[in-house]
Amino acid sequence: MKQETAKLLIDKIKSNFNLKVSYGKKYFAYQNVLYNNISKLAQFIAEKKKTLEIRVPPIKINRDDNLELRNKILSMSPEERKRLGINKSTLWYMKKNVKSKDKIKIYDKILEKLE
Numbered sequence: 001m002k003q004e005t006a007k008l009l010i011d012k013i014k015s016n017f018n019l020k021v022s023y024g025k026k027y028f029a030y031q032n033v034l035y036n037n038i039s040k041l042a043q044f045i046a047e048k049k050k051t052l053e054i055r056v057p058p059i060k061i062n063r064d065d066n067l068e069l070r071n072k073i074l075s076m077s078p079e080e081r082k083r084l085g086i087n088k089s090t091l092w093y094m095k096k097n098v099k100s101k102d103k104i105k106i107y108d109k110i111l112e113k114l115e
Contacts, residue, residue: 021057033057069106070098072114084113 001009020027023036037054044052073094081091090110097104106114 016059023055023057030057030059069114070104073098073104086110086113 017031018029020029021033023033028036033056037056040049040052040054043049073091076086076091076095078088081088094104094106094110
């Protein structure tokens with residue numbers, strides 16, 4: 001795996017690690033589910049439990065920087081930016097990040113305006 005691909009994967013995992021998922025009868029962050037499963041494994045290895053049941057909820061990784069959105073940001077005119085109520089500097093930074101192929105962070109308020 002190329003270094004830049006690995007970095008993207010790690011960033012995506014980090015951003016989704018605190019998402020709440022259904023685990024049992026409650027919702028927990030993935031990191032808490034992982035900790036719980038590791039504790040179960042440790043108890044099994046230490047022979048404190050006779051059985052081992054590891055449960056991992058389905059993982060859904062969300063993207064907020066799809067190709068269509070990137071193209072929309074790059075092609076946005078000053079008039080469209082004003083119409084949508086997006087700050088001039090916000091659009092400048094988003095375009096800069098898209099051009100550099102970095103992961104772009106789009107806040108929910110701005111994402112709503114772009115959709």
